[in-house]
């Protein structure tokens with residue numbers, strides 16, 4: 001897997017920009033660049049100090065391709081641990097291509113997806129879970145997903161796992177040592193300390209595993225469904241939250257039949273709003289499929305916005321309206337349910353506020369954009385406390401999730417084996433198995449297929 005040839009790729013997005021950065025990594029990157037670069041001060045790149053920036057021209061024999069800045073990072077003090085050269089050129093597509101062609105015909109190879117980060121991992125610059133979080137960091141779109149990715153890249157839970165792995169390894173060697181001296185009946189391993197360690201590992205693993213559903217939700221957007229009877233203004237509300245005409249709005253009840261969703265970042269948290277088909281009894285087959293989907297969406301959501309039409313609420317139907325809301329609340333006890341009294345421009349505000357004072361209520365006019373900001377603030381307050389202030393690590397990667405689960409199963413085996421007083425040789429086998437899974441997480445144990453799988457999902461240049 002370890003290749004040391006010199007690779008090159010565009011590090012900035014393809015297309016036109018003020019500047020573009022082209023990156024080289026590998027043993028010959030400075031030598032090759034030196035051949036194709038003429039510094040304004042006539043100095044040789046090879047003799048330049050590491051972390052220096054040099055102004056000059058990229059030359060294709062006598063022709064100037066571009067005036068550029070070249071940064072030199074000498075091994076091992078670079079992202080990949082190899083010699084790295086970064087060329088900041090003008091951001092024309094023609095120049096980018098010309099430089100890539102010139103360098104590839106002078107001994108560079110176009111990099112594979114994720115190859116820079118793969119090399120960083122192989123050269124010990126970061127562990128596997130850190131390398132994987134580079135991709136997450138680059139694609140993070142909100143404060144909360146950025147926070148998690150940054151935490152992982154800086155070590156995050158892999159540091160904890162490494163420490164626990166070392167302690168476990170230590171015990172494994174003690175237990176194995178005992179086996180060598182089994183005739184003499186000595187005990188090297190302190191079994192009480194071993195038990196404490198196992199308990200600590202089990203709880204750490206459980207916390208990380210539990211954080212996965214939260215982590216995924218943050219990455220993909222916290223689902224919020226907008227539900228209610230037909231024509232109450234759910235689609236209008238979606239459009240005003242998104243500030244875009246996403247869903248069709250009409251005064252015909254039953255306009256929305258399929259659910260419509262879109263993401264938006266509110267106060268640094270990514271939310272996914274789902275507009276649903278209005279709930280009613282209907283003979284229409286397609287509409288009833290839509291209504292069934294509405295309930296599936298409620299099930300998936302962390303927050304439900306229940307929209308009522310203020311202009312339609314009166315003393316006559318108050319009890320039945322409340323009954324429907326109460327039913328929703330009692331069915332979905334673990335969800336935040338926010339009552340939205342829409343069309344307040346047509347309704348009686350004081351009547352509504354008085355009658356529904358027992359609920360989490362916001363009166364709005366979706367059509368006039370009235371109090372939409374209050375809805376947004378309320379939604380983020382439900383989530384913010386839980387997430388952004390969460391100081392423990394959160395698992396977002398499904399590979400980590402499955403490895404953590406395997407590790408937990410093994411550690412639990414060790415624990416129950418120890419409690420049942422199984423022989424040291426069997427205990428040692430289980431401990432080794434648990435250690436194997438820890439190593440898979442941080443990359444002490446890998447294989448080409450696994451690495452290929454992880455890094456092929458990166459884009460070229462990362």
Ligand SMILES: Nc1nc2c(ncn2[C@@H]2O[C@H](COP(=O)(O)OP(=O)(O)OP(=O)(O)O)[C@@H](O)[C@H]2O)c(=O)[nH]1
Nearest residue numbers: 231232233234235236250254255256278365366367
């Ligand atoms: N006056 C007033 N009319 C509104 C308001 N919000 C929505 N409407 C109108 O109410 C009608 C229904 O709006 P929609 O957003 O399509 O309602 P919906 O809940 O999505 O309806 P379905 O998709 O059929 O379930 C439209 O004519 C909207 O213009 C509001 O705040 N005030």
Ligand SMILES: [Mg+2]
Nearest residue numbers: 234235255256
């Ligand atoms: Mg609708």
